[in-house]
Amino acid sequence: MNKPLAGALFSLLLVGAAGAPAVAAPAAPAVAVTYAGTVALSNCSGSVVRAPASQPNDPALVLSNGHCLETGFPAAGEVVKDQPSTRSFSLLNASGSKVGTLRASKISYATMTDTDVSIYQLTKTYAQIQSQYGITALTLNDARPTQGSSIKVVSGYWKRTYSCNVDGFAYRLKEGVWTWKDSVRYTSSCNTIGGTSGSPVIDTTTGKVVAVNNTGNEDGGRCTDNNPCEVDESGNVTVRQGINYAQETYTIVPCIAPGNKIDLSRPGCVLPKP
Secondary structure, X not given: OOOOOOOOOOOOEEOOOOOXXXXXXXXXXXXXXXXXXXXXXXXXXXXXXXXXXXXXXXXXXXXXXXXXXXXXXXXXXXEEEEEEOOOEEEEEOOOOOXXXXXXXXXXXXXXXXXXXXXXXXXXXXXXXXXXXXOOOOEEEOOOOOOOOOEEEEEEOOOOEEEEEEEEEEEEEEEEOOEEEEEEEEEOOOOOOOOOOOOOEEEEOOOOOEEEEEEEEOOOOOOOEOOEOEEEOOOOOEEOOOOOEEEEEOHHHHHHEXXXXXXXXXXXXXOOOXX
């Protein structure tokens, strides 16, 4: 994992008239990706996020990794749901300066099974954060990321941004006792490090969050802690030393009910249940 530090355009081809050569459409302009809305945890990174249907007066949510929980790594198969928490988060503005401290009221959801996410509910609403700090939450995309798309990994802990592309997807990503499904694999320029865990992965065309950064193969080890391996549908194992990964977040969206409640019984919600 990009372990906590506690202890350590797609070119769309347009076919012209018959006989005319194909002409590449102009690439969609990239949106400005800043630190606004990202947060620094005591040991990790994160971001204030909203679902497409979240409302201004809903309690705001913070997204990070399951392995960033203040209570330690969840066991394989473990799901944390609606657990009280008073954890604090340093809220950053566009330039990466701290503008305030946000506080959790609970851990709405966390797991390291199938995915590696933690979702905290805050004591403030989106409207209150906007009014007090001038910061708007990042929006979770409701669609799976696209291979080849341009992304940025924005670390609130380090105040550092990594730029690369979605290289592909790991059918299964295995690290120690944990296994994650359909993980995003970065191209090599997103060489994330410890403390970047929980960083939002932002699509530079839409400005939306498509994944949450969580791990990388540090030493070339095979399926061990800090050395995840890819396992395909046939069980074949591939080790990619120096390559880093993230967990898709579009699967979270169907689980967010009105009022920003995490409801695992909602249609389309496939997050692991307790």
